[in-house]
Amino acid sequence: MIVQGFKPVIDHHSHILILGSMPSEESLKRQEYYANSRNQFWRIMEILFPAENIEEGSEQSDNVQVNEHISYPQKLEFVLRNQLALWDVIAACEREGSLDSNIKSPEPNDFAELFTQFPNIHCIAFNGQKAFDVYRRQVGLNLKKGLIYKALPSTSPAHTMSLERKVEEWKILRDWVKSNP
Numbered sequence: 427m428i429v430q431g432f433k434p435v436i437d438h439h440s441h442i443l444i445l446g447s448m449p450s451e452e453s454l455k456r457q458e459y460y461a462n463s464r465n466q467f468w469r470i471m472e473i474l475f476p477a478e479n480i481e482e483g484s485e486q487s488d489n490v491q492v493n494e495h496i497s498y499p500q501k502l503e504f505v506l507r508n509q510l511a512l513w514d515v516i517a518a519c520e521r522e523g524s525l526d527s528n529i530k531s532p533e534p535n536d537f538a539e540l541f542t543q544f545p546n547i548h549c550i551a552f553n554g555q556k557a558f559d560v561y562r563r564q565v566g567l568n569l570k571k572g573l574i575y576k577a578l579p580s581t582s583p584a585h586t587m588s589l590e591r592k593v594e595e596w597k598i599l600r601d602w603v604k605s606n607p
Contacts, residue, residue, distance in 0.1 A: 435502050436512075443549070447554060552578060554579070555577055
């Protein structure tokens, strides 16, 4: 089955682009990035960045669950407020199910156009090895001079690394944000 990805969540304050491979079946159904409740993306974001950035008055803890009542628009506002941007490497592909290993015939998004429209992007974090591999092969690491790249462990439930280890790896986002006031 042919699946199509989403438009980027980005603005001119975004400095860090987080790239997944392709949205899961649940994300496509709900039309939301990282919509699968077992995907740890939003939980990791809440751990790395102050929870009050998502919802005023929330408490932050390394063991916190992402509040289910936080709306998707609030999550996207949080992303942009923290100089982040979301997109996927793949614009369209053939895939049955949600596994990256099932992706066939990936067509990359137009990164040349994205970097022209949003020149402040200087760091790219890949949510999983598949995203990095497809980007490296089909887009290339020389498209924009000076970009910093980091492949991070997938937040997908299919990637069985512990949440604590994933958070340790993903802390680089917080470092990048702090170094870019």
